[in-house]
Amino acid sequence: MNIDLTELCARLQIDPIPDNDNRGPLFITGLNTPTLAGANDLCFAETSDQAAAVAASAAGAVLVPEDFPPIDGPVMIRLPSPRNAFFSIAEVFVPASEVTGIHPSAVIAEDAELGAGVAVGACAVIAPGATIGERSIIGPGSYVGPNVTLGPDCVIEANVSLLRDSTLGARCVVHAGSTIGGDGFGFRWDGQGHRKVPQLGRVIIEDDCDIGCNCCVDRATIGVTRIRRGSKIDNLVQIAHNCELGEHVIMAGQSGIAGSSRIGNGTLVGGQVAISDHVQVGAGVRVGGQSGVTKDVPDGANVFGTPARAVKDTLRELAALAQLPRLIKQIKRQDQEIAALRERLEALEQSTGER
Secondary structure, X not given: OOEEHHHHHHHHOOOOOOOOHHHOOOEEOXXXXXXXXXXXXXXXXXXXXXXXXXXXXXXXXXXEOOOOOOOOOOEEEEOOOHHHHHHHHHHHHOOOOOOOXXXXXXXXXXXXXXXXXXXXXXXXXXXXXXXXXXXXXXXXXXXXXXXXXXOOOOEEOOOOEEOOOOEEOOOOEEOOOOXXXXXXXXXXXXXXXXXXXXXXXXXXXXXXXXXXXXXXXEOOOOOEEEEXXXXXXXXXXXXXXXXXXXXXXXXXXXXXXXXXXXXXXXXXXXXXXXXXXXXXXXXXXXXXXXXXXXXXXXXXXXEEOOOOEEHHHHHHHHHHHHOHHHHHHHHHHHHHHHHHHHHHHHHHHHHHHHO
């Protein structure tokens, strides 16, 4: 990728004449941090305390706020939100998919329906009854099971398993190694052993969802496990059977939600959070990392800890807990002082009695 800086300015819809414009044409070939950037890289800074780092940078150009101090160094392009502009430009530099066309080693059932422009990678398998929307990409080694439906413009990366009857909407991304529609973890004790409960439901993932690497979204026991539109799931996340994630939910890495729980719209779930089964987490909730959610959480709450409760309560308790070593020493010292006083009192009582 090699783009003239003035073209990038045009993409940002700003004055194409930045600071230090007397250097002539500048072509941008990549994006980087100020520390690692080279002469044809673009980077960004957000606050004036980054001025020294920008001045020392070898970057060709830097996106900065409008009030950023003038410096000698890279070309500075001033605009209201350099971070947002930077990541808008980053979309231009995303590499095109390596998967194009239908690889000769792919196995595609005769009755599978592939829309126009679908690409299927090496050794991928598309089972009978599957439907794949226009321009979707199936990565190498992936499996699209019976009666699976994908909307248009989906990206299924390498070694993904989309198991029977699962449905994904438009523009969904499933990253490498994830499994959608595996059996939920359901067993019952029959007096002699754990007997498997048939998992007869399915998974529905709505439009514009992103599923990270090595995630599992289990099919429902009966009914549907559902992830609503716009939700984003990090790597190594477990979504159990019959769960429902609302719209625009974020679940960070290594978090998990047990069976039949619900998460409301716009909720953020931190890393390594565990949500118990049959729990209702409201809309707009913030769950701090490594929390254990064992009961319902109302809309808009900020919770943290195990069991998860209001952040201010947890922090108060943690502050008190940190005082325990000092308090234990104090109690021991007081016990010693009390014991010494008792000895003196007993000695005084004995001496008074003898008189």
